[in-house]
Amino acid sequence: MCLPGDVAGSGSLGWVEVVRLLTRSLAAVAVTAGALGLASAAYQTWGSTRDRRRYPPPGRMIDVGGRRIHLWIEGAGDPAVVVVPALGESCLDFAALLPALAAETRTVVFDRAGLGWSDPVRKPMAQLDAADDLRTALHQAGVEPPYVLVGHSMGGYVLRLFAAAYPGEVAGLVFVDSSHPEQHRIPGYHWKTVRYAAARRARWFGVRRLLVDLGLPSPRSSAVPAEYAAAWTALRLGDRQRRTSWWELALRAQIAAAVGERTGPLGSTPVTVLTCSKNDPYATTRKERALLRQHLQSWYPLQADLAALSTDSKHVVARRAGHYIHHHEPELVVEAILDMVRRVRP
Incomplete structure (x- = not known):
């Protein structure tokens, strides 16, 4: 008769031995995963530092009080167009539109703190300070108001905060599929936020960077001009932009609530x-549609609410474009911005 923990025949393991074996195996897996995680983090930090030297900013680094903000400025003329990209996006996301806009008037694309080439954020809710950073940087760079402000997605929050704080410096606003402070009305919004934030946090960017460095296909946007493709990939994989993107995503409900409290009609x-x-x-699939x-x-309805903020508004629905309208129908976005410039130009 064999008792638990005894050897029950040749080559068999008792429960005690099985538990010990499992414990050792789990410990080995944990140690290996920890070592790989540390190696990934170290490679990520080294790669991010290397890429900041490898890809200099296309615009100007402006001091805003001990911190630097990157403004990409092209063209000449008034009023100046100022573009604020979306959650986790740098100025390169609008690089393809810059020549057409700059041919008409001075155009500025803004890297808010922690994104693109701007210095890191100082706190998780830094997006709420982006309007002040933008105004200071514009004044320091000699770009005079009033401005035509353009905001994509969460960049639209910066427009509303800017217009609420400095209404006399705003000539007009163009919201490109902009976020709305009451997006919690979208079914499953909070759950999707938590899920996306958790998935992004779990990625080992050092491993992804190593694979790219080894020659595997890199993540890139087909809408970014070829000459900026490598820099775009480096920014997307960089620890600074990754960290800022995660905070903006994880806290987007709190950011939205704060924007709703601080802003009003236009x-x-x-x-x-x-x-x-x-x-x-x-x-493309039936489920996705x-x-x-x-x-x-x-x-x-949320987009209609944005149009209702002003008594002088236009609301245009794209024919065939997703959330990134400036990628799918760039000519529509360019025309809308230039139409606004002509409407408000003295």
Whole structure:
């Protein structure tokens, strides 16, 4: 008769031996995972530092009080167009539109703190300070108001904060599928935020960077001009931009609430709202199209709310563009911005 923990025949293990073996195996896995994690983090830090030397900023680094903000400035003329990209995006996301806009008037693309070439953020909710950083940087760079402000997605929050704090410096606003402070009305919004934030936090960017350095295909946007593709990839993989993107994503509900508290109607300030289409080219399967239709049932009323902020507004729905309208229909975005410039130009 064999008792638990005894050897039950040749080559068999008792429960005690099995538990010990499992414990040692789990410990080995944990040690290996920890070592790989540390190696990934070390390679990520080294790679980020290397890439900041390898890819200099295309614009100017402006001191805003002991910190530097990057402004990419092209063209000449008034009023100046000032573009604020989306969550986790750098100025390179609008690089393809810059020549057409700069041919008409001075155009500035803004890297808010922690994104692109700007210095790191000082606190998790730093996006709420972006409007002040932007104004200081514009004044320091000699870009005079009033401005035509353009904001994509969460960049639209910066526009509203700027217009609330400095209404006399705003000539007009163009919202490109902009975020809305009441996005919690979208079904499953909070759950999606938590899920996306957790998934992004779990990625080992050092491993992804190593694979890119070894020659594997790198993540890139086809909308970014080829001459900036390598810099775009380096920024996306950089620890500074990754950290800022994660905070903006994880705290977007709190950021939205704060924007709602600090902002209000825009009076007669000219506004153009560009909204994505139900014919999103990225929605290719039946399930994706069904989810898109469900999303737009909440999204379209929020976009109409943005247009209703002003008594002088236009609301344009793209024909075939997803959330990144400036990627799918860049000519529509360029025309909307230049139309605003002509509307407000003396």
